[in-house]
Amino acid sequence: MGSEFWVSGDLGCQGMGIPVGKLSLYTALGGVRPSACLPITIDVGTNNEQLLKDEFYIGLRQKRATGQEYAELLDEFMSAVKQNYGEKALIQFEDFANHNAFELLAKYRTTHLVFNDDIQGTASVVLAGLVAALKLVGGTLADHTFLFLGAGEAGTGIAELIALEISKKVSTHYNIYCLPFFSAELSDRLSDHFFGRHKAPVEETRKKIWLVDSKGLVVSSRKESLQHFKQPFAHEHEPAKELLDAVQAIKPTVLIGTSGVGKTFTKDVVEAMASFNEKPLILALSNPTSQSEVVQSLLVEAHLTPFEYNGKVFVPGQANNAYIFPGFGLGLIMSGTIRVHDDMLLAASEALAAHVTEENYEKGLIYPPFSNIRKISAHIAAKVATKAYELGLASHLPQPHDLVKYAESCMYSPVYRSYR
Known part of the structure; x- marks a missing residue:
């Protein structure tokens, strides 16, 4: 080790x-x-x-x-x-x-x-949480837009694994519909053989993922000054200095914190997420708890104890x-x-x-x-x-x-x- x-x-x-x-x-x-x-x-x-x-x-x-x-x-x-x-x-x-x-x-x-x-470990456990959360928020990973606050090894590692998972799940192919006497299974096999069934390129699936670092939204105009591990996620967009500006511009369905800076998911940021998402998914991943991005008074108390909201008991969890x-x-x-x-x-x-x-x-x-x-x-x-x-x-x-x-x-x- x-x-x-x-x-x-x-x-x-x-x-x-x-x-x-x-x-x-x-x-x-x-x-x-x-x-x-x-x-x-x-x-x-x-x-x-x-x-x-x-x-x-x-x-x-x-x-x-x-x-x-x-x-x-x-x-x-x-x-x-x-x-x-x-x-x-x-x-x-x-x-x-x-x-x-x-x-x-x-x-x-x-x-x-x-x-x-x-x-890799952080990326795998966070991806597991996202896959599980789809049953609550709906859709597939490809249907969502991800915004990270924090673009270090944890943030970019998670982002890359999400892009890879979407790439594996989204395929482009043709089906043979002109031969109705073939079974569906045989039709799929022939489609694969003659036309090919290809996963979506990771370069394309990365476009669903945005990063915010200490200088703001990671965009293509900053590419030359970026560390190499951020560059694949530098997309075409106007610069945005603050997280709130980035949230309002990108309109992500999933907000992930890997910054190590506490209480950066402010009330304004959370309300912005809720304004264009029926069920926004917000993961504040930095530790210890004092460095968690979430403002506990807005969502849950810091002690990870069950809490009641609208008559229903919820149990906070941890992406460990x-x-x-x-x-x-x-x-x-x-x-x-x-x-x-x-x-x-x-x-x-x-x-x-x-x-x-x-x-x-x-x-x-x-x-x-x-x-x-x-x-x-x-x-x-x-x-x-x-x-x-x-x-x-x-x-x-x-x-x-x-x-x-x-x-x-x-x-x-x-x-x-x-x-x-």
Whole structure:
């Protein structure tokens, strides 16, 4: 598990608690055997003057390494992991700074089994919530327009996975109607054979998705000054400096907050969303709660407790990455997968969304309760493994007949000997 922890003021080597905590969740929620897990923090120094002057700080007392020195260290680490543990060693990147996170994922995803939870895990769990929410707001993902406040690794990662999911679901094709004596199934097969059935290009589906960063709406006129991961979402439009201006101009059906800036979904923004949407979908995803975009007094209290509105009790939920990554990792491990493919993330999202029940919907929930997480993780693992076998990326052969039961059989549960 890789972690270059650079949040909350640059904690240096004291960020070790993050990989330790993540691996605890892998075991508790996904059943990954703890003896197969190794928490790692890559100490490249710290720019935190308080830590550098602290006599009890145990990390490297130097400024953070950057540039070629940093790249060479990461390359040496990645090569060593592969050399010592093989193709099937899963490396999870966590809490890397934006500029490093995207570059490292792009560099190593074709040569190693790597997964970035901040980019891919967050995207998968949010996509699951959106897919589930369609039963409440109606339509398909392609029918909706998405506006993000925040265009970092979380925001752009979610946006890209939404675009990919829409691309997979929307196809352009021709049907053979001139041969009525063919069955519908045969007609579809002939249509595919002669005319082709193609998914919509991701470049097109991205046009349903807009971003707002610290300088305002991300538009094509700003493209040259944008970081590379924002550029695919820089569409033709007049600039808009403030979020409210962007909401009124774009008229999104879905508003998603990944900015890390608290209380930015103001009353005016929420009312604007409600003015042109019968059922606006608003997801305030930044944490901790104090940094959540939502103004709690407008919607729900901060303590995530049930509340009553118009005589009906609603239960606030949380789009937590822990819904996805433990089961996702289990699916990779139990199938012996050698590379992570985006289709596996989509499969994980759909598996999670499928566990939202009518009873959950009645309470306004778009995620299932965590009390069922081990069962959910087993189903996510099975769907991820299924996709790995379909793509020819699984090495544990032959494929088990019942992957859900196989996942459950692979899950570690602590059993202690009784001494009484």
